[in-house]
Amino acid sequence: MTESVKGKVPSRRAFLKGAVAAGGAVAGAGMVRAAEGDPLITEVQPWASGFGEGVDATPYGLPIRFESDVVRRNVEWLTADTISSINFTPIHALDGTITPQGCAFERHHSGAIELSKQDYRLMINGLVDTPLVFTYADLERFPRENHVYFCECAANTGMEWAGAQLNGAQFTHGMIHNMEYSGVPLRTLLEEAGLDPAGDLSDKWIYVEGADASSNGRSIPMDKALDDVLVAFKANGEALRKEHGYPVRLVVPGWEGNMWVKWLRRVEVMDGPVESREETSKYTDTLADGTSRKWTWEMDAKSVITSPSPQSPIPHGAGPLVITGLAWSGRGAIDRVDVSIDGGENWQTARLAKPGEAKALTRFYLDIEWDGSEMLLQSRAMDDTGYVQPTKEALREVRGENSIYHNNCIQTWLVTPNGEAENVEVS
Amino acid sequence: MSKYLNLGLIGAVAASLGAAPALADGYGLGRAATADEIAAWDLDVMPDGTGLPEGSGSVSDGEDLFVEHCAVCHGDFAEGVGNWPALAGGEGSLADEDPVKTVGSYWPYLSTAWDYVHRSMPYGNAQILSADETYAIVAYILYSNYIVEDDFVLTKDNFLDVEMPNADGFIVDDRETAEAHFWDAEPCTENCKDEVEITMRATVLDVTPQDDAEEAIADQAAAEEPAAEEAETQQAALDPELVAEGEKVFRKCQACHQVGEGAKNRVGPQLNGIVGASVGRIEDFRYSKPMAELGESGEVWTEDNLAAFLAKPRDFLKGTKMSFAGLRKEEDQAAVIEYLKSFEE
CATH class of the missing domain: 1.10.760.10 (Cytochrome c-like domain)
Structure with missing residues (x-):
């Protein structure tokens, strides 16, 4: 158990050491057993002779111990306390697009609370015909939908504004996860309470609030609330995890993660925004002249190469190499991703594993024959609104360096001939 | 905070009589919220003061309360302890290389401070402060920011008279116009730059969490x-x-x-x-x-x-x-x- 939570970041030194050890083993085998071949094949191995574990050895399975480094990690100096903090999804070690709940990043403002289904209540109040209270069991009786969406913290890549800082895709881009949610459209619940008293809905808002001590709350314009917002209780087929808002969280597709209120307890229909702490003092983006943008809800198109990357170096030399990464847009579907191996001088269009889906992660691959020379790897996402992921320089020209949030710039990894990768900035 | 609390009352009464006409069109799930339930949870306060309860609190009462409940993280003078947020200072720093964002230098609405202190603070012991205590603590935070004098008493009635220094410091998201050039459907793909040079490296900073001492891990395990x-x-x-x-x-x-x-x-x-x-x-x-x-x-x-x-x-x-x-x-x-x-x- 302890092993699975104590993650280890493969360090530069450990990587080099590993390479030497592997080389040694090959040489050794070559000297002693060249004629016989690989003992893993020529000799009967214990697992091919005896038993493995029986069923029920682990009623709810965890990843095998060899994967114990694929865990969320925290950057301790970022926040004062883990109770109000964030950690990062190990995107460098995952493939496909669905994030397993157990390693999907967490962000709490006053810790992950334990709230049972029995104790759960959801209130709809404000400008409605009848303020209502739902139990968890009530929610399960409304018609349900399934959707895959990414959830990205607005601060993802926020430490990189002033320069290349954190050396790993997990740390630069890991405040993101992508899950299949099952839940009830918020529209259904609002209509159940009746929206007649709200009158003209075009200038109305909702305020959504969590049950934890931080009482995290955000204002959302009514047109979004009635569009695709989901009141979700399952993710990837199973109950939400405690750290993601069990038993019920809000899903606000394409919009910044802070609005995806966990432990959702109240939705109020209002005639204006509350201007809560999280939408004024935080999650506002300060420009170079000191003015700040507010209500920057959409997550712009963005991508990152997850491997090779600093935590996922190339373990082999020249030859076939899979370059892979993730792309997403809060405004629509990804329809193209370009990859550059020379720092943005020339670009090739990558292969999408599947056609992009709106507001969900898209996996891309570029399969190359690596000549073993230095590379400056970049990826550039484009969505179906025509938006092209900008360079860091282009973003800074508009926003300066103090926006904290919404940094969707093109990321550069320097890959050296020995396969190591490093977070760098290029001209 | 609802301006239409009365509707809640009507709804509650209707439900208690066994009639819920508004539910007829829907699925008939859930029940009407009672007025007390709404009052218990609907605490938010809006910039125009909607939702503020009656009450008042002075800077001097606020100072005592602040020291008791807040100073452990925010410092006796709201200056912030360690990595915890500073609530005072930073005037005129928003365009600097390292802006200091506090209630005084950054927050556009006083309602936000009142609402947050009342609903979400003190950290780890939320929702213990009365309305008067909240007025007092907010008055002290204003005083710490030189926005009011030491004899100031904040009340529901003078709440909107307080001028927040950065009230005009915000614009609504203008990315679609200010960044219209990012919607550039055909980006360059060949010979896009004359030269590429590395201008910054993360390893120079060396702030990434790492377990690079395998020996130390082994020692720790043994110990x-x-x-x-x-x-x-x-x-x-x-x-x-x-x-x-x-x-x-x-x-x-x-x-x-x-x-x-x-x-x-x-x-x-x-x-x-x-x-x-x-x-x-x-x-x-x-x-x-x-x-x-x-x-x-x-x-x-x-x-x-x-x-x-x-x-x-x-x-x-x-x-x-x-x-x-x-x-x-x-x-x-x-x-x-x-x-x-x-x-x-």
Whole structure:
């Protein structure tokens, strides 16, 4: 158990050491057993002779111990306390697009609370015909939908504004996860309470609030609330995890993660925004002249190469190499991703594993024959609104360096001939 | 906060009579919320003051309350302790290289401060402040930012008269116009730059969390085993129920203190093995002068003096930096001490 939570970041030194050890083993085998071949094949191995574990050895399975480094990690100096903090999804070690709940990043403002289904209540109040209270069991009786969406913290890549800082895709881009949610459209619940008293809905808002001590709350314009917002209780087929808002969280597709209120307890229909702490003092983006943008809800198109990357170096030399990464847009579907191996001088269009889906992660691959020379790897996402992921320089020209949030710039990894990768900035 | 609380009342009355006409068109699920339920949860306050309860509080009352409830993280003068947020200062810094964003320098609405203090603070002990106490603390935060004088009393009636310095400092998201050039459907794909140079490297900063000393991990693993055994013998003498109770009480402490494996000094020192240890035992922790002096006099933490300290820290040791109000209940003191005893040095 302890092993699975104590993650280890493969360090530069450990990587080099590993390479030497592997080389040694090959040489050794070559000297002693060249004629016989690989003992893993020529000799009967214990697992091919005896038993493995029986069923029920682990009623709810965890990843095998060899994967114990694929865990969320925290950057301790970022926040004062883990109770109000964030950690990062190990995107460098995952493939496909669905994030397993157990390693999907967490962000709490006053810790992950334990709230049972029995104790759960959801209130709809404000400008409605009848303020209502739902139990968890009530929610399960409304018609349900399934959707895959990414959830990205607005601060993802926020430490990189002033320069290349954190050396790993997990740390630069890991405040993101992508899950299949099952839940009830918020529209259904609002209509159940009746929206007649709200009158003209075009200038109305909702305020959504969590049950934890931080009482995290955000204002959302009514047109979004009635569009695709989901009141979700399952993710990837199973109950939400405690750290993601069990038993019920809000899903606000394409919009910044802070609005995806966990432990959702109240939705109020209002005639204006509350201007809560999280939408004024935080999650506002300060420009170079000191003015700040507010209500920057959409997550712009963005991508990152997850491997090779600093935590996922190339373990082999020249030859076939899979370059892979993730792309997403809060405004629509990804329809193209370009990859550059020379720092943005020339670009090739990558292969999408599947056609992009709106507001969900898209996996891309570029399969190359690596000549073993230095590379400056970049990826550039484009969505179906025509938006092209900008360079860091282009973003800074508009926003300066103090926006904290919404940094969707093109990321550069320097890959050296020995396969190591490093977070760098290029001209 | 709803301006239409009356509707809630009508709904509640209708439901209690067994009639719910509004539900006829829907699925008929859920029940009408009562007016008391709405009042209990609908606490938000809007920029125009909608939702503010009656009440008032002075800067001077606010100062006492602030020291008792807030200063442990935000500092006596709202200047912020360590990595915790500063609530005062930073005037005119928003265009600087490192802006300091505080209630005074950044927050556009006073309602946000009142709402947040009332609903979400104090950290780890939220929703304990009365309306008057909240007015007082917010008045003190304004005073700390030189926005009001020391004789100021904040009330529901003068609330909207307070001018927030950065009220006009915000614009609504303008990315679609200011960044229209990013919607550039055909980006360059060949010979896009003359040259590419590396201008910055993350390894130069070296701030990425790493376990690069494998030896240290091995050492730690070796050291852990006997320690675990010792812990077991030690824990046998403890009352497990009281320890569990203490763990809950300790939530009030953990904003500043850590215990257990890998515990580190934060705002307060880590507390492993505190019972029976010398006062001021951690060399590199910056204790208050009186605490350091008490340690130099040879004082040792016992269950008795720890209980006295926890009951009212500032009475036990005038000048202590621990600005926690104290654990009034003796059973809480005993429980948290039992809990602390379960952690070896």
